Amino acid sequence: MDAKLASGGISSLENDGRATWARVEYPKIDFEDLHYYAAPKNTEGPKSLDEVDPELLETYKKLGIPLSEQEILAGVAPENRVAVDAVFDSVSVATTFKEELAKAGVIFCPISEAVREHPELVQKYLGSVVPVSDNFYATLNSAVFSDGSFVYVPPGVRCPMELSTYFRINEKNTGQFERTLIIADKGSYVSYLEGCTAPQRDENQLHAAVVELVALEDAEIKYSTVQNWYPGDSEGKGGIYNFVTKRGDCREKNSKISWTQVETGSAITWKYPSCILRGDNSQGEFYSIAISNGHQQIDSGTKMIHLGKNTASRIISKGISAGVSQNTYRGQVSAHRKASNARNFTQCDSLLIGDKCGAHTVPYIESKNSSAVFEHEATTSKISDDQMFYCQARGLDEEEAVALIVNGFVRDVIQQLPMEFAVEAQKLISISLEGSVG
Amino acid sequence: MLEIKNLHAEVDGNKILRGIDLTVRPGEVHAIMGPNGSGKSTLSYVLAGKEDYEITEGSISYNGVDWSELGADERAAAGMFLAFQYPIEIPGVATMTFLKTALNAQRKARGEDEISTPDFMKLVREKSKELKVTPDMLKRPLNVGFSGGEKKRAEILQMSLLEPTLCVLDETDSGLDIDALRIVSEGVNQLRSPERSMIVITHYQRLLDHIVPDVVHVLSKGKIVKTGGKELALELEKNGYADYVDEEAA
Ligand SMILES: Nc1ncnc2c1ncn2[C@@H]1O[C@H](COP(=O)(O)OP(=O)(O)OP(=O)(O)O)[C@@H](O)[C@H]1O
Ligand SMILES: [Mg+2]
Numbered sequence: 001m002d003a004k005l006a007s008g009g010i011s012s013l014e015n016d017g018r019a020t021w022a023r024v025e026y027p028k029i030d031f032e033d034l035h036y037y038a039a040p041k042n043t044e045g046p047k048s049l050d051e052v053d054p055e056l057l058e059t060y061k062k063l064g065i066p067l068s069e070q071e072i073l074a075g076v077a078p079e080n081r082v083a084v085d086a087v088f089d090s091v092s093v094a095t096t097f098k099e100e101l102a103k104a105g106v107i108f109c110p111i112s113e114a115v116r117e118h119p120e121l122v123q124k125y126l127g128s129v130v131p132v133s134d135n136f137y138a139t140l141n142s143a144v145f146s147d148g149s150f151v152y153v154p155p156g157v158r159c160p161m162e163l164s165t166y167f168r169i170n171e172k173n174t175g176q177f178e179r180t181l182i183i184a185d186k187g188s189y190v191s192y193l194e195g196c197t198a199p200q201r202d203e204n205q206l207h208a209a210v211v212e213l214v215a216l217e218d219a220e221i222k223y224s225t226v227q228n229w230y231p232g233d234s235e236g237k238g239g240i241y242n243f244v245t246k247r248g249d250c251r252e253k254n255s256k257i258s259w260t261q262v263e264t265g266s267a268i269t270w271k272y273p274s275c276i277l278r279g280d281n282s283q284g285e286f287y288s289i290a291i292s293n294g295h296q297q298i299d300s301g302t303k304m305i306h307l308g309k310n311t312a313s314r315i316i317s318k319g320i321s322a323g324v325s326q327n328t329y330r331g332q333v334s335a336h337r338k339a340s341n342a343r344n345f346t347q348c349d350s351l352l353i354g355d356k357c358g359a360h361t362v363p364y365i366e367s368k369n370s371s372a373v374f375e376h377e378a379t380t381s382k383i384s385d386d387q388m389f390y391c392q393a394r395g396l397d398e399e400e401a402v403a404l405i406v407n408g409f410v411r412d413v414i415q416q417l418p419m420e421f422a423v424e425a426q427k428l429i430s431i432s433l434e435g436s437v438g
Numbered sequence: 439m440l441e442i443k444n445l446h447a448e449v450d451g452n453k454i455l456r457g458i459d460l461t462v463r464p465g466e467v468h469a470i471m472g473p474n475g476s477g478k479s480t481l482s483y484v485l486a487g488k489e490d491y492e493i494t495e496g497s498i499s500y501n502g503v504d505w506s507e508l509g510a511d512e513r514a515a516a517g518m519f520l521a522f523q524y525p526i527e528i529p530g531v532a533t534m535t536f537l538k539t540a541l542n543a544q545r546k547a548r549g550e551d552e553i554s555t556p557d558f559m560k561l562v563r564e565k566s567k568e569l570k571v572t573p574d575m576l577k578r579p580l581n582v583g584f585s586g587g588e589k590k591r592a593e594i595l596q597m598s599l600l601e602p603t604l605c606v607l608d609e610t611d612s613g614l615d616i617d618a619l620r621i622v623s624e625g626v627n628q629l630r631s632p633e634r635s636m637i638v639i640t641h642y643q644r645l646l647d648h649i650v651p652d653v654v655h656v657l658s659k660g661k662i663v664k665t666g667g668k669e670l671a672l673e674l675e676k677n678g679y680a681d682y683v684d685e686e687a688a
Contacts, residue, residue, distance in 0.1 A: 036514075105525045116558035151450065387528060388481075389486075389526075389539075391528070392487075392509065392510035393488075393514055394540035394543070394544075394600070395511050395514035395540050395544035395547060395600070396540060404531055405528060405531070408528055408530030410529070410530050
């Protein structure tokens, strides 16, 4: 299976189809210069936090991540209350809580293991949502994908815990090509958390992961991401390129997929978690917070593709731009000929901090069925001097005031995140806006 | 002690305050009255440290510290509180969250520990009960969709939680119904203490029936044109500002 996908990938690679519709600018990536696959030098991981990159620890500290959790994130300790399948520099080095999950019948393992242990599932679903030739970066991923996570939730099972994978790019010049596949069988539910932090780097690093979700009848998948990769230095040099393909397939009736993302890092982000609403009465949701500061460029949004009858989608996007960054929401909502009574609600709010940054909203709406109702609301605002003064008159300093106002602005999305992520995300928002005022 | 000396201030090049002298000692309550547009709110902003309000002459000092170099947040940490004439909406930030953030920001600035969540909850419950601020209001985003009177009560709730030593109340009575006026005034009176100075800006005697001032000033065209005892307010209620404003013009 691996091999089939990989060979298809390589041949499609010959047409260089770089991101053309997104509003991002970047130097041509020299793929010869990136190592497609970098295994950690020390597969055992550090023995204690003393051996871990101090810069990474500093980030953890600012985020208020407890020591025990820091150890897991850095690959030290073998267990935690959330099940962590830590993708530590491309190879999964720790898989925990497997037994409890196994008891519920949930399969949560590195995809390389799934290929060996559950070939029938992998065969059936891998590449069924994001085909090899989908886009240049998906193709690249298919050709060289290193590892990733695999989740299967059997019929009628509510996954007993939040599943979490922490990615971290560790090797110099590492291109990350994770492949994640999550299948929620009939009537099941799973919530998956993906979080990323990365230490400082000098050269641009490419991340071109592919995430595929499949929800069968009455099943629900909730996929949450907090992304905090290195955005580059004050001149915009050295950050991570994040070109991820994420797509969910509400394959059968009454299924539901929701994407929630908090994007604060990366030099360039180019991602559109999407839902294909194939099953009748299926629902897709996209909740997004995208923060750009410094020289960051974010072009993100979603695609809601209504194919089935009575399908509904909801998009809440909150973009915050500071510094000299550019932040674009790009979203597509389409209804197929047969998608009678398709419904979409889109709310797209942009907040500008300072006057050198940009916010852009680009909605594409396409309806081939006259009964479809698509609503789109968009606002652009600035943090007002009056709000700043009011907060400061109550004792908040400038940065605290901005953080509070921004956290208020994104509240509707934060509320969609699981508790432990919500707290972390709020802190992350404050950190990522440091130095954006004054 | 607050000492304002020959204060001149302008906004966007418009001269608004034209030489104010005012001293408020600890324990004193001063009322400032005056016609619309005379500069009352401007004075309150200049005291609180709003940017764009430029002091062109004169000085403000509090407890012997020159305030010209201090930002609004530093003044708040030093004890300043302004109850706004028009409180600002902060969408998405629950009133409760705002209160806690403000309290902890001030504590941090003063080098104190953050208040624990249980202690904070207890404190808020107690104070909000006194001011008849409902738990529902505490959950709602600060000032968003609050009625005029609710906004004013929320201001006084903030004041009683933050326990400032220099309180400036800008038309806190406007928008309050009769019962709310009494409740809010009681809240303010509870904060009266020998250490605390207050400046109460109002148009109406009825507030001063509840919060009885030690001194009453009349502000006109950016200057204090008359200072008297509490009976001055009664006289103004009867005769209006004509006497003082004309005197100034003449
Ligand atoms: N940004 C500004 N630019 C120009 N003029 C201003 C500005 N802000 C205030 N003013 C003017 O300064 C004067 C004083 O305003 P201020 O709000 O201090 O009055 P006030 O005494 O509080 O009035 P009221 O009783 O109506 O609340 C007014 O004439 C007002 O129009
Ligand atoms: Mg006023």
